[in-house]
Amino acid sequence: MDRFGEAYLRTQRRWHWAEACFWIAVAAAWFVFPDNLVLGTQILIAALFALSLDLVMGYAGIVTLGHAAFFGIGAYAAGKLGQQGWSEPFTGLLLGGLAAAVVAVATARLVCRGHDLSRLMVTLGLGMLLFELANKASEWTGGLDGMLDIEIAPLFGVFEFDMAGRVGYVYCAVVLFAWFLLARHLVRQPFGLSLHAVRLNPIRARAIGLDTAAALSRIYVLSAMMAGTAGALLAQTNQYVALDVLSFQRSADVATMLIIGGLGQLYGGLVGAGGFVVTQDALSGLNPEYWQFWLGLVLVLVVLFVRGGVVELLRVGYRRALVQVRRGRP
Amino acid sequence: MLVQALVVLMDGLAYGALLFMMSVGLSITLGLMGFVNLAHMAIAMLGGYVMVTAMEQLGLSFLAALGTAVVAVGVIGVILERGLFRFVYGAPPLAQVLLTVGTLFMLGAAVTYLWGPGLLSVQIPDWLNGRLSLGPVGVSRYRLFLLLLGLAILGLLVVGMERTRFGAMVRASVDNQEVARSLGIPVDRVFMGTFALGSALSALGGALSVQAMGLDPGFGLKYLVLALLVVVLGGAGSITGTFLASMLIGITMIAGAYYIPWAGAFIIYLVMIAVLTFRPMGLRAARGGH
Numbered sequence: 359m360d361r362f363g364e365a366y367l368r369t370q371r372r373w374h375w376a377e378a379c380f381w382i383a384v385a386a387a388w389f390v391f392p393d394n395l396v397l398g399t400q401i402l403i404a405a406l407f408a409l410s411l412d413l414v415m416g417y418a419g420i421v422t423l424g425h426a427a428f429f430g431i432g433a434y435a436a437g438k439l440g441q442q443g444w445s446e447p448f449t450g451l452l453l454g455g456l457a458a459a460v461v462a463v464a465t466a467r468l469v470c471r472g473h474d475l476s477r478l479m480v481t482l483g484l485g486m487l488l489f490e491l492a493n494k495a496s497e498w499t500g501g502l503d504g505m506l507d508i509e510i511a512p513l514f515g516v517f518e519f520d521m522a523g524r525v526g527y528v529y530c531a532v533v534l535f536a537w538f539l540l541a542r543h544l545v546r547q548p549f550g551l552s553l554h555a556v557r558l559n560p561i562r563a564r565a566i567g568l569d570t571a572a573a574l575s576r577i578y579v580l581s582a583m584m585a586g587t588a589g590a591l592l593a594q595t596n597q598y599v600a601l602d603v604l605s606f607q608r609s610a611d612v613a614t615m616l617i618i619g620g621l622g623q624l625y626g627g628l629v630g631a632g633g634f635v636v637t638q639d640a641l642s643g644l645n646p647e648y649w650q651f652w653l654g655l656v657l658v659l660v661v662l663f664v665r666g667g668v669v670e671l672l673r674v675g676y677r678r679a680l681v682q683v684r685r686g687r688p
Numbered sequence: 689m690l691v692q693a694l695v696v697l698m699d700g701l702a703y704g705a706l707l708f709m710m711s712v713g714l715s716i717t718l719g720l721m722g723f724v725n726l727a728h729m730a731i732a733m734l735g736g737y738v739m740v741t742a743m744e745q746l747g748l749s750f751l752a753a754l755g756t757a758v759v760a761v762g763v764i765g766v767i768l769e770r771g772l773f774r775f776v777y778g779a780p781p782l783a784q785v786l787l788t789v790g791t792l793f794m795l796g797a798a799v800t801y802l803w804g805p806g807l808l809s810v811q812i813p814d815w816l817n818g819r820l821s822l823g824p825v826g827v828s829r830y831r832l833f834l835l836l837l838g839l840a841i842l843g844l845l846v847v848g849m850e851r852t853r854f855g856a857m858v859r860a861s862v863d864n865q866e867v868a869r870s871l872g873i874p875v876d877r878v879f880m881g882t883f884a885l886g887s888a889l890s891a892l893g894g895a896l897s898v899q900a901m902g903l904d905p906g907f908g909l910k911y912l913v914l915a916l917l918v919v920v921l922g923g924a925g926s927i928t929g930t931f932l933a934s935m936l937i938g939i940t941m942i943a944g945a946y947y948i949p950w951a952g953a954f955i956i957y958l959v960m961i962a963v964l965t966f967r968p969m970g971l972r973a974a975r976g977g978h
Contacts, residue, residue: 415782419782421781421782421785423726423785423789468961468964468965472964474724474781475718475724475916475919475920475924476920476964478724478726478785478916479913479916479917479920479960479964480960480964482912482913482916483913483917483956483957483960484957486913486957487954487957490953490954491954606909610789610793613786613789614786617786621782647796647797647800647801647805648797648801650793650794650796650797651793651794651797651798651801653790653793654789654790654791654792654793654794654797655790655794656790657786657787657789657790657793658772658787658790658791658794660786661776661783661786661787661790662775662776662787665783
């Protein structure tokens, strides 16, 4: 990396005040909304899942329709551990993430080597295959009834998971923040820049000496591990795993969150997850078919009119306002 | 033993013919504009619903209902193409994927709203019911009808592509869109026509598959992987490639379900993995720039 590149990355690594505000808001929510922490926990889990999708789709440009596969593997692995008496949460979380990573390693070649069409097929097919497997292996997963009797020990042996989600919220927020720091660090490294290069022009990226397949595989496996962790968080905080952790709907939902929030900006998935889960909760009385119709409509409208998503809109609005203020000065 | 194998082969070929009708439109639009239409099987599904309604509500005969489905869905295809899809030609694949998944959801929800979530079926006419004995083998008339129709459509498409002016314009546009445009070929119009034709054919396949596969609002998603597999294996934009791939997959699926029943739903995924491992570029390399 030359000097210019270093300087560029250094400015990118600097924290913006808006970022600080965002995380302060996440922390403040625990005090401001003590009655809605279960919903808050769901948002944080969805946010981690969306962040994992952003790495692979927004940064690496791998179009995937089966990311729920990794979410579901993480959830079932962590749930199974809890069911079998391994109730310590942190190791359960780690093993959930690792289980997803192992499957990602096994499929990385198929996904990272192909072109967009075969990637679509592999990711969609892998998701459906795992859903079908989990459905068939009902002695192991509980099938349609879901996985029950998951025991999770108190955090550090002290803080017990409560029904109001007070402990769960903090647990999920800390895990999300840790993964976010890692992702933020990673995409502001030369490695992150190489992902942009691979996405924007794979042939030229190869010509300047980048190992494109290796770069894609690495981010794919890391993203799978992150998605697996999100699934494990869901299993641990709910102490129940339903078959729908592996469904196509979940893959489409997370893609919707990300596209509403904005791709390739880290915060897009987080903002989108918040908006999506709150809306879904507010409209939970709605017939699922109607919900799906509106979801489809939102996807279409976002693609047609606001490709950058909410975060991009905010950024552009902020810049315009800044210009206005500067012009207004004498 | 041998008779059994022939019956399985026949069922596989009939299934392949259905797959061919349903996925050839997807293959051509992908080859022509590089447009990834994940709502394609939902459009095929509409064919099934229009067919059922035309027979049950309007009391049309089997063939008339089939024709209604083909025409109606062809029109719906043009409306979707002009009103929605053409805005994302040339956009990144992700935009196309999300737009068409959105369309898939809306069509699925609309169908559930109009026809309910249950499984629908149709009554096939007497002349298609029962078996025709060819020597020692009893062949289902309906399966034979599907296979012959599939072959007829293959023939018409191949001749149409080779011999008609429109076919020549489609081939030129697939091979090199920029040059075709600069020669004065109205590529947009060509695409609209192809899209209408592809939608109509998928509706034909969708309507005919009601009897064999059943029809519910999940159809558009359930058979999407299968259609994508056909297109990847056959090569986008290739009609004969799509036909061969459909037949191969049809036979594999039926033979798998018959001889290794425990593998059931997993056969398709095993085929998918095998295809991508050994023939990632398809049976025949795709024509054209995409």
